[in-house]
Amino acid sequence: MNSYSLTRSNFKDIFDRLSAEYRLFGPKRLAGRGRFSDTDLITCDFLADIDELEFEEKSFMSPKSVVFPADETTFVFNEEEFKEPLMRDQREIIVFLRPCDINGFARLDKIFLENGDRVDPYYQRRRQKIHFFMIECSSSFENCFCVAMQSNHTDNYAVALRFDKESIEIQIRNDHFNRFFESFGTKSAFTPEFVKEDAVKVELPDNDEMPAEIFNHQMWSEYDQRCIACGRCNTSCVTCTCFSTVDIFYPDSRTCGERRRVWDGCHLDGFTEMAGGHSFRKNKGDRMRFKTLHKIYDFRKRFGFDMCVGCGRCDDVCPEYISFSSCINKLGSTLKGEKA
Amino acid sequence: MSADLNRKKVTKNAFRITKRRNHTALRVRVPGGHITAEQIAMIADIARRFGDGNMHITTRQGFEIPNIPFEKMAEVNAALNPLIEELQVANGVSFAASNSGYPAAGMRNISACIGNRVCPFANTDTTAFAQKLEGQLFPHDFHVKIAVTGCPNDCIKAHMQDFGIIAICEPQYDYDACIGCEACEKVCKRKVTGALSMKNGKVIRDARRCIGCGECVLACPTGAWTRNPQKFYRLLIMGRTGKRNPRIAMPFLNWVTEEVVIQVIRNTIPYIDRYILRCLPKEHIGYIVDRTGYDVYRREVLENVKLNPEAKIARTMQWPGYDTLNDANMRSADYWKG
Numbered sequence: 001m002n003s004y005s006l007t008r009s010n011f012k013d014i015f016d017r018l019s020a021e022y023r024l025f026g027p028k029r030l031a032g033r034g035r036f037s038d039t040d041l042i043t044c045d046f047l048a049d050i051d052e053l054e055f056e057e058k059s060f061m062s063p064k065s066v067v068f069p070a071d072e073t074t075f076v077f078n079e080e081e082f083k084e085p086l087m088r089d090q091r092e093i094i095v096f097l098r099p100c101d102i103n104g105f106a107r108l109d110k111i112f113l114e115n116g117d118r119v120d121p122y123y124q125r126r127r128q129k130i131h132f133f134m135i136e137c138s139s140s141f142e143n144c145f146c147v148a149m150q151s152n153h154t155d156n157y158a159v160a161l162r163f164d165k166e167s168i169e170i171q172i173r174n175d176h177f178n179r180f181f182e183s184f185g186t187k188s189a190f191t192p193e194f195v196k197e198d199a200v201k202v203e204l205p206d207n208d209e210m211p212a213e214i215f216n217h218q219m220w221s222e223y224d225q226r227c228i229a230c231g232r233c234n235t236s237c238v239t240c241t242c243f244s245t246v247d248i249f250y251p252d253s254r255t256c257g258e259r260r261r262v263w264d265g266c267h268l269d270g271f272t273e274m275a276g277g278h279s280f281r282k283n284k285g286d287r288m289r290f291k292t293l294h295k296i297y298d299f300r301k302r303f304g305f306d307m308c309v310g311c312g313r314c315d316d317v318c319p320e321y322i323s324f325s326s327c328i329n330k331l332g333s334t335l336k337g338e339k340a
Numbered sequence: 341m342s343a344d345l346n347r348k349k350v351t352k353n354a355f356r357i358t359k360r361r362n363h364t365a366l367r368v369r370v371p372g373g374h375i376t377a378e379q380i381a382m383i384a385d386i387a388r389r390f391g392d393g394n395m396h397i398t399t400r401q402g403f404e405i406p407n408i409p410f411e412k413m414a415e416v417n418a419a420l421n422p423l424i425e426e427l428q429v430a431n432g433v434s435f436a437a438s439n440s441g442y443p444a445a446g447m448r449n450i451s452a453c454i455g456n457r458v459c460p461f462a463n464t465d466t467t468a469f470a471q472k473l474e475g476q477l478f479p480h481d482f483h484v485k486i487a488v489t490g491c492p493n494d495c496i497k498a499h500m501q502d503f504g505i506i507a508i509c510e511p512q513y514d515y516d517a518c519i520g521c522e523a524c525e526k527v528c529k530r531k532v533t534g535a536l537s538m539k540n541g542k543v544i545r546d547a548r549r550c551i552g553c554g555e556c557v558l559a560c561p562t563g564a565w566t567r568n569p570q571k572f573y574r575l576l577i578m579g580r581t582g583k584r585n586p587r588i589a590m591p592f593l594n595w596v597t598e599e600v601v602i603q604v605i606r607n608t609i610p611y612i613d614r615y616i617l618r619c620l621p622k623e624h625i626g627y628i629v630d631r632t633g634y635d636v637y638r639r640e641v642l643e644n645v646k647l648n649p650e651a652k653i654a655r656t657m658q659w660p661g662y663d664t665l666n667d668a669n670m671r672s673a674d675y676w677k678g
Contacts (some may be wrong), residue, residue: 032569037456037463037509041563061563070562189515231521232561246520248540248655262541263519263562317561 002178003171006185011168014180015050018094022131025066025241026096027059028052029127040277044097055163057082058141059316062238063097064108067126070235070263074245079255084121096161099194100144100311102132103151103237111241122261131174132157136192143312145325146195148202151309153194160192200312201326205332212296219334220285223327226320227267229282233314233324234265238308239295242266266291292327343410352481354442354677355413358406365396365406369442369478372452372470372488373401382423390416400415400485402449417441432475435633444479452488453496455507463554464507466570469598476602482612483622486605491555492574499588502625503605504576508595510568510650511545518542519533524556531555552595559651572650573601578626579657587626587661592638595650607641614640626659648677 006014024047033041042054044063095251105127112123134157146152156172169190172178228278234240244264249257264271267287267330273279281287299307314324342362350359355364368383375383381443383403387395392407408416418439429435435443437602441511450473453459454465466488473486486503489496498504520541528536535549536556543564556565572595579589593600607623617623629637632656642653 030563030566033566035558035560035561035563036508038565043563043565071515071563164479190622230523230559230561231519235561237520246541260541267519287451 001171001173002175002181003169003190004181004185004189005190006168006170006181007166008168010184012050012185013054013061017180019048021091023091023093024053025063026092026095026133027052027054027057027063027135029057034335035170047057054094055135058098058144058311058313058316060313061236062104062311062313063095063101064104064238064240065088066093066095067105067108067123067130068112068241068243068263069206071086071260072122072262073258073260076258077256081261081335089126090129093126094131094133094158096133096135096139096310098135099154100146100309101238102134102154102156103149103309104311105130105132106156107239107307107309108241110299114303125207131177133160134160134192135162136162137195137307138162138193140195140200141312141316143200143315143323143325144195144198145200145202145310145312147198147310148200148204148325149306149310151311152196152198158302162190162192165187172302198310202310203298203305203332204328205335207297207335210293211335213316214293214331214334215289216282216335220289220329223285223288223322224283227288228269228320228323229267229269229284229287230267230319231265231319232319233291233322234267235263236313236317238311240265242271243269252300266294288327292324292331295324296328296331345410350410352443353413353417354443354445355408355410355416357451360407360551361646362410363406364408364410364413365404366391366408367398367445367449368403368405368420368423369427369474370402370447371431371450371474372455372467372579374425374452374467374470376646378427382419385664386419389419398449400449400487401451423444427471428474428478433478435479438487442566444481446481446484447478448485450474450477450486450488451496453490455490459490460558461493461554462507463509463552463567464490466507467549468489468494468628469505469507472598473602473605475476477605477606479507480609480627482609482614483609483618484487484605484625486677487534492551498576500579500581501576502578502580502588503608504579504589506574506576508547508572508574509554510552510570510572511554511556511565512568513543514564514566515542516675517562518560519562521561523561524565527555527559532542571594571598574576574600575601575604577657578629579623580626580661582624583664585661585663590657590659591653592654592657594652594654595648597648597651600645600647600651603645604641607643607645611640613635 011205021153026047028043028045032039043061044059047053067094073085075084088201112120160171161167171190243261245259245261247259281290295308296306347645354367358365387393391405394406396404404593420441421439452466452470456462469488484502487496487498488505488561489498490507492506498506502583510520525536525538532553532555533549533551535546536545541661556569574591575593576589577592612625615628
């Protein structure tokens, strides 16, 4: 493993050289595009220039869209045949992201590649092109609880970066990338550090089996009133993978169209709605229960680790100030109360 | 003995004649209704030292300090100086003489809603816009009322002004980021004009129905709807209260920039000067436009204005209101007995 200390201008040169071979993706500040006027939207998107990379603030959206776009065409059809669209840009992709999000990709991998007897080809063909460039977190953000979810740490990166005021420290784990860095900067002994403590403390329930009473417990009913079903917790979550499929017909055609899969979420109205209008979770409290148990209980039963990575975006973005980390803690104390 | 006053001069200096003989009330201008705790303490200090300790919050977001003896006017004006420095001079108002108080009272205090420094719905910083207008328009002797509101909810009642400025936004759509959740379509249908409709899981915006409120942007969970960072405004004109023909202001310009709004209001001053009836003690601008007709007004105030390409101009103008002379509609109690 090599480490280098770079100047800002070194890093700009390296960024440009990387751009010539790779597509670069990461947190991006869109000036004036925030929800409120005169605020910025920090999303995750492809980067054309080093200046577009937002390495200081946490993004509103997660980087999952690089492998799981919000709206993706799975095939186009006419009355005789169907065809999967080609991936037009075959270049490999460098994703700038933080440790929690790298751990988030391990969750996405489970759902798209190992859940059931076949891999998801649309996910896989993007996923295998990805290299992680990890942005070190010097401290946690407002709602982070990565330490509780054990997603504060990872070794799964090609390059780690620390953005200091003047310099940029990097460590290269994937030697393939050495050639971009070795002619710049000076050798160093940099190794990235990881957040050891978050301000938000979360105690995960340690139940192997969730008592059946939790299903109808009144602790969920407060969310009936509080949640407005906007779905921001789902769309901003790095591990939410639900989608709906829709078939659309091209205008002026009776026979041609395409099938798409579009992000959906358990908090949104219409999610998993059945023919005849039957809805499994009409109350918002039921949706909160479904999400909570999926993120910190039943995913673990299947895959051995929790789905939630504690990035805290759901808490960042909720317009109604619903805190998911507080909900986990409420569930924990409810369970303790029941046990006692 | 009563003071020997030049009443017109006094009024122009923002001191008014009050019921109480030999006592005046000072109108303090607070552009945008935005003021620091220190500034309000300065106003309170004037009320304590020269008035009777009372202050009135005016409908236009200024203050009126009553019960000041006329002989204290010079001292009051000197005491006003630091406040004028901060609220007028700092915003670009230039004065011939300092320590002489407000040089004009015709152009009323420019009021504004709280705007996007606080309100999530506001499409712009209305406070800053009001302060900028103060710098561009004050002092002036013509009686003109202006208010800036951050969104079409119009909390500041721009519809009751000579110039009501409504900040609007152009929502821009990222087709690929839209997940078809219908949140925008629902909020637009329920709260606004139903400018959005769904087709094939995506949203179609009817630009002619869109009033630029920004509710779709607020509702969108993925950032598919965002505001065009270029700010736009709707300018309503010639609304009024008053004794003869109260009416609401109507849209004159839509989707115009801040520069256009400011230039049109500035151009209105020479228009007033050309057409005002000087036989009256004062004539409100709306009544002048009633006499010259909208066409003349439009032509004269838009002269030399460089309109942005998005700008729309009202073809004709009619103001909903009523004539207070129409008393035929009012019936005595006998009528209702049948």
